[in-house]
Amino acid sequence: GAGVSQSPSNKVTEKGKDVELRCDPISGHTALYWYRQSLGQGLEFLIYFQGNSAPDKSGLPSDRFSAERTGGSVSTLTIQRTQQEDSAVYLCASSLQGAGSPLHFGNGTRLTVT
């Protein structure tokens, strides 16, 4: 069946530009996560959506980062005025009910800021 889909798979952008990363979760999954993986680092939590509840934004590293989830399905992570330290793989995951059920990850978007 269809898994978590992320687009684009690769994105190269110039410093200072804005980027949007997209995530299509598995149909019916109420929970959606964004993580960031930098070279040699673990997965860094960014934001968590659960149903219609207010998202947990506690992992967003600065106010240049924002995310939304429309209609409880597709999510977009936006990074404004990108910096070189934003270069990383951005991973999206969805699950039926949060961390108590398995997270299904997409293959990620590799962002390179030049």
Add this chain to the structure above:
Amino acid sequence: GDSVTQMEGPVTLSEEAFLTINCTYTATGYPSLFWYVQYPGEGLQLLLKATKADDKGSNKGFEATYRKETTSFHLEKGSVQVSDSAVYFCALSGLTGGGNKLTFGTGTQLKVEL
């Protein structure tokens, strides 16, 4: 805050060798513990989990026991195969974020050779 520490890789083993990947954690209360695996070219997927002390999670010949006294969740397999070559991530979900935010380790790459 919550944290997970894993042994650094890469770990290189011959086929049929015994595998141990160490994982220790720091968390408030009694978190749930997980091992996720990322095979080459694929997204992360849940390998096994344990939700309370002394529980043993198992899947595909892999096992890990939740040890509260040593705050550990070491991954073991008695006889590895070439197809087990992947990156393994230890993770926990603690009280932070209502139990729905997964905190990951940095990952351990396993290479199994013939």
